[in-house]
């Protein structure tokens with residue numbers, strides 16, 4: 001399924017795995033393991049040299065995967081990600097230039113915010129789905145719960161410091177669409193090609209439910 005909106009992304013799974021690829025060769029088996037475990041949406045961060053090629057390979061070779069680009073911080077990166085075949089975009093923060101480029105790409109996006117003012121600025125632009133980053137460091141679940149009072153129309157994907165233990169508490173909030181995290185792809189498992197372990201972690205994450 002190709003997500004047409006950020007709400008579509010939220011509907012794919014309770015967790016978006018955030019993936020740091022040191023080698024493009026790991027991209028396809030890693031994505032296959034995540035999809036086999038039940039996590040279709042995969043965010044490949046543009047923090048490494050291998051990221052764009054990894055996105056390209058996943059988009060071309062892994063049916064069922066919805067691969068997006070994370071750590072998008074410039075209009076140039078938006079264009080490169082779209083060219084590589086990214087199906088969605090995620091950024092840690094947002095600026096007017098970055099938002100304009102995201103819009104121009106036509107791809108669903110989760111621009112990052114960490115405060116009420118930043119969320120209001122995006123709302124003024126008609127954006128109501130956002131990444132909340134860095135979730136734990138910026139105030140965590142309590143902070144997001146506080147935002148749901150004055151800004152009930154915003155839905156967040158909190159990311160940054162989230163664990164399988166804390167994810168169900170976040171998912172229980174009315175303003176959380178899904179959560180993001182790197183715990184699905186431990187660096188040693190990826191480096192060692194331990195795809196069964198990645199699939200197992202994905203399966204556990206795909207079955208996470210809101211607490212309470």
Ligand SMILES: O=C(O)C(=O)C[C@H](O)[C@H](O)COP(=O)(O)O
Nearest residue numbers: 045071091092159160161181182
């Ligand atoms: O800059 C970005 O857009 C990122 O990709 C930041 C990541 O969302 C966090 O680094 C997640 O990392 P964990 O806290 O290990 O789950």
